[in-house]
């Protein structure tokens with residue numbers, strides 16, 4: 465394998481930005497890749513994949529390079545190449561690295577789950593306490609590279625049409641069973657550069673995430689509120705399921721996310737969405753007005769660690785405590801926007817019951833006969849290879 469200095473330097477720069485400046489990995493990589501237009505697809509893949517993998521395996525790499533004293537980002541890069549089975553180039557920067565010592569240290573690393581699976585102590589303890597024996601398998605699955613899944617925008621195309629169109633551009637996909645609009649890429653490609661993406665024929669959306677909007681059982685003509693809409697991944701799906709008919713109100717506390725949502729809606733040909741930044745009286749004013757409400761609440765993101773491995777290093781234990789409180793407040797307050805006879809879906813991208821099942825159980829216990837649980841589901845990285853989502857559909861009886 466031939467290494468190019470400039471590409472390795474780009475990885476070291478990205479790691480510095482992520483770990484020392486606390487910047488988000490995907491944003492850093494996007495910026496780095498934009499900084500040199502001459503890099504080809506293979507170069508870009510090399511930078512992005514190695515940066516993500518080193519972030520993912522940070523704790524394990526820190527352990528296997530521990531004998532070097534104060535290991536540098538370049539040492540982490542070197543150790544990662546060796547563990548992947550690659551040879552290091554004969555650069556002076558790597559002269560002090562002894563492949564046998566790295567491999568021996570890795571044998572030691574394998575003996576401890578926290579090091580082998582590269583996770584902070586406190587998160588490992590919470591995961592084991594909440595999930596028991598299932599934790600180890602989920603944790604392992606959360607360390608695999610996530611597949612790229614597309615959602616065909618049925619306002620413009622179908623999964624079958626899109627599959628054929630992409631194949632004509634050498635982008636090969638398979639339609640996922642049980643998910644009518646989901647196409648999984650057989651091989652990673654930059655789908656964002658295709659005309660089909662620019663024309664809004666698809667969005668990139670994990671298969672687990674694609675199960676949430678259908679659970680809300682929306683129909684054309686309904687009045688639907690997506691109350692934690694963010695940049696609108698699920699809003700766009702809801703609009704497609706509503707055939708662009710009826711009213712879809714997308715709300716969030718962050719106005720800049722709703723701006724991005726509006727941009728995506730234009731690309732998707734979505735015309736029934738209006739956005740609202742949540743202010744102190746917004747929820748009260750909308751009391752009993754919605755046929756359907758989606759609460760895709762803020763969460764730990766522990767179900768999507770495959771895509772955002774940096775979050776496990778940045779998250780702090782007190783964040784989990786605070787976020788559970790916010791989730792419960794959103795569930796109790798925002799559920800009041802549902803009309804009698806209407807439905808609500810509560811969803812998280814977490815594998816922890818304390819953010820998911822337990823919140824719904826507590827809500828149902830406190831609300832008594834005012835709410836009923838209709839359906840509950842989970843997607844599991846270990847079981848089905850999807851990101852880890854939880855979703856529950858509740859109804860407010862007439």
Ligand SMILES: C[S@@+](CC[C@H](N)C(=O)[O-])C[C@H]1O[C@@H](n2cnc3c(N)ncnc32)[C@H](O)[C@@H]1O
Pocket residue numbers: 691692693694695696697698699715716717718721742760761762763790794
């Ligand atoms: C899981 S993300 C939503 C992702 C989005 N639904 C999608 O599919 O792309 C949660 C969102 O909740 C928003 N949020 C945080 N606190 C909130 C609150 N109190 N009320 C409403 N939204 C809130 C965050 O800004 C974030 O955009």
